[in-house]
Amino acid sequence: MSIRAVAEITAAVPTVEGAGVMLRRAFGFGKTSEFDPFLLFDDFRGDQPDVYRRGFPWHPHRGIETITYLLAGEVEHRESLGTQGVHKPGDLQWMTAGHGIIHQEMPNGDVQGRMHGFQLWANLPASHKMTKPRYQDISSAQVPEIQEDDGTIIRILCGEFGGR
Secondary structure, eight states: OOOOOOOOOOOOEEEEETTTEEEEEEEESSSGGGTTTEEEEEEEEESOHHHHTTOEEEEEEOSEEEEEEEEESEEEEEETTSOEEEEOTTOEEEEEOTTOEEEEEEEEOOTTSOEEEEEEEEEOOGGGTTSOOEEEEEOGGGSOEEEOTTSOEEEOSSSOSTTO
16 A cells, blocks of 8 residues: 655635535635545534534435445435435445436434534546446444454445455
């Protein structure tokens, strides 16, 4: 594995999205060429259900993939392909918008009222922008884990780590 120097350290910016959900945007809608092919990275968390339950009502996506990973709480998801479900901590939602999809994500906290997750938007290559939309619901139990010698547990959400 190669090691690269840190190019820049920035702070996430408070942002309001959806129907008034407060989140922190690490990057997006700005210097995206520095993160290509990634377009946006949001950290949504809170312990005030009145704020995050407003959620992200029906909205469209096109030409991108959204990858959502949940750490606390639950998110109800529906999309125009007819798929719906509830994501729980450790679950991964991978949605390829392709030529267009409409969906909604409505958060609910855990028993302590906490909600926490991340969402990453990846730009599809030009040759895939008009592909048929698809949705992958990956449960926590399906996410491979590797335990390192020092006890660190790594969850592999995409690709491989250390040749595994």
